[in-house]
């Protein structure tokens with residue numbers, strides 16, 4: 001037989017599949033719709049990276065399995081082509097983003113996505129930069145605006161000095177820009193927000209009922225950040241009737257309060273700051289332009305010269321402003337309890353504020369407040385706490401909350417960390433936010449029949465750094481008339497966040513050709529929610545939170561019947577190199593095209609799936625890739641030799657039949673559980689077993705090919721054809737195993753000791769005699785009977801009984 005040479009047939013099958021429309025489901029007629037979604041890529045200039053490849057191949061294996069199990073699988077693909085990443089590439093190359101993006105999309109689709117062997121349905125491709133798509137992104141914004149879920153407000157925002165735009169909280173990682181790693185600054189700007197924060201309770205509660213990867217759910221829970229605490233007021237000393245309100249999750253530590261801290265720009269600052277401190281406070285406020293994110297806060301602050309009155313002791317507590325207190329969270333002010341909170345302790349040590357221990361693990365133990373280097377953050381027993389001394393933290397917390405509530409000086413409250421979603425971007429490459437500002441009527445949405453607001457095709461598209469989008473410089477774009485009164489008005493010039501584009505793309509695929517609706521109601525009822533979405537866990541708090549929020553909001557607006565977009569979500573593992581993230585800056589890129597070109601798509605697919613459990617992170621090295629190529633080659637040889645032999649129709653021996661069914665069972669179960677690596681290992685064992693046999697049967701060969709088809713779609717299709725099948729292997733049905741065939745026959749053998757039955761054992765029928773005898777004298781009961789004797793002889797009456805003769 002000729003050697004396995006993928007180059008001879010991979011292209012041929014790609015063309016044929018396309019011609020036969022093999023992967024196009026009839027969306028109207030499908031009887032068992034199964035929507036298999038993967039996260040569409042940013043078409044960057046570098047091409048698909050190995051992480052995309054890994055994610056998509058694993059998702060495709062799932063889709064292929066579902067299809068062979070009888071589902072009508074819809075597996076669409078598209079391009080998330082607006083946004084800062086695409087625009088930044090354009091800046092780097094000095095090419096207009098429209099031109100570069102179109103070029104990249106073409107490259108991604110033709111050179112990469114089509115070659116990887118996925119069963120994509122290209123008829124339903126979407127591209128977020130297409131006016132026929134972003135018309136509806138803008139339409140969604142208008143619906144949200146009309147429903148009161150989009151709001152313009154001045155707010156301190158995360159400003160990336162390099163990308164010259166604001167960022168959402170979710171895009172700031174450890175105080176740095178998610179994309180370019182620059183330290184993020186803070187600016188006050190008028191911005192559009194979507195009311196994500198008000199959805200926090202539902203976004204959190206629904207997680208309990210979602211079949212999603214646990215890891216992703218727990219990241220979302222943390223990000224939503226629910227906490228239960230007490231909000232209470234303290235009067236300002238010398239300013240009767242002026243109160244400062246703080247939020248605490250540890251009311252039991254109130255006697256340990258040694259300072260109060262306000263967010264640097266808290267509204268009370270101007271009012272309470274003592275004259276002698278006004279200059280230093282103002283100077284401090286001006287230096288604070290770093291980050292409101294919770295992950296990384298510096299420890300700086302300034303004293304206001306004002307004091308709050310402790311509600312229980314009446315003591316005067318100094319009020320500071322400090323940048324570790326967040327503007328938008330809780331009351332924007334805290335009671336500082338250094339002995340029991342790490343950040344407060346760090347601040348107290350730095351500013352030489354007192355530390356007072358009020359909770360200990362037991363009443364006797366004494367922690368030295370003067371020398372403690374770590375806060376005692378556990379609940380415990382109260383000390384030095386007035387009438388609450390001796391109570392447990394839980395008791396004290398209830399009693400203190402009641403005290404405040406009784407006097408109407410405070411109330412228990414639940415807080416969520418989740419903020420509103422800032423969607424304005426002072427950039428060019430995105431859908432213009434469809435709003436018109438009229439001096440008379442304020443912010444008016446662009447009428448729906450005038451959508452899309454086209455992104456003007458201009459030469460000056462580079463970010464300006466002035467806090468406004470390049471669109472602001474284009475008179476013909478900016479100047480318009482008010483849709484309400486027809487008087488001169490101005491357009492909004494910011495574009496919307498790229499994550500808004502991807503927050504609804506899955507709704508568009510089935511309805512991609514619909515000119516009249518963003519999504520066709522009938523089609524949507526049939527195909528949605530998505531049955532399975534697979535993608536990286538790195539999107540847990542960005543895309544995956546936004547996509548849930550938008551579905552919920554659209555549901556509330558009566559535009560969608562469901563409120564959770566994905567019935568199931570699985571996070572594929574992250575591919576690393578020597579434990580580090582793969583990135584261009586680290587110089588550890590892996591070029592998937594290289595492997596596809598030299599070893600074929602099948603080998604690369606199989607190798608990626610063989611590296612480890614699909615959902616686990618893992619290091620990439622191509623050390624083992626030769627083994628996979630050899631496996632494909634041996635499969636090739638075996639199948640072609642078989643097709644020339646004559647024993648093909650022989651029936652299977654009992655052992656061969658057992659092995660066949662065990663293989664079907666294992667491969668099916670492992671594939672369903674995304675343990676592609678062990679499914680492949682089982683196929684490798686099976687191939688070895690078949691190679692060792694004198695003859696193989698058609699059934700064995702067909703089963704091997706069918707089980708391998710989701711992983712290696714090209715070679716299996718080619719061999720399927722060469723072994724005389726007229727229709728595609730990819731529409732063959734997945735085999736089921738026969739539970740009886742995999743049962744090993746067993747024997748129940750009584751064990752006698754000196755002629756009397758003392759125990760029984762179960763052994764596989766083909767167990768050798770020596771092993772049976774050994775097992776017979778090893779059971780606990782038999783061991784007891786022979787404990788003080790010595791064995792003279794063991795007699796095995798084949799298939800009947802064992803007799804242990806003692807002396």
Ligand code: ANZ
Nearest residue numbers: 227248249250253324325326329330332333337340341
């Ligand atoms: C006193 C205290 C004592 C606190 C103690 C903790 C431990 P979570 O669970 O994240 O909601 N806090 C409140 N508002 C804040 C703000 N705007 N910026 C920064 N920190 C703020 O955290 C709630 C706790 O975080 C609150 O409870 C408060 O510190 C702080 F032993 O109050 B705690």
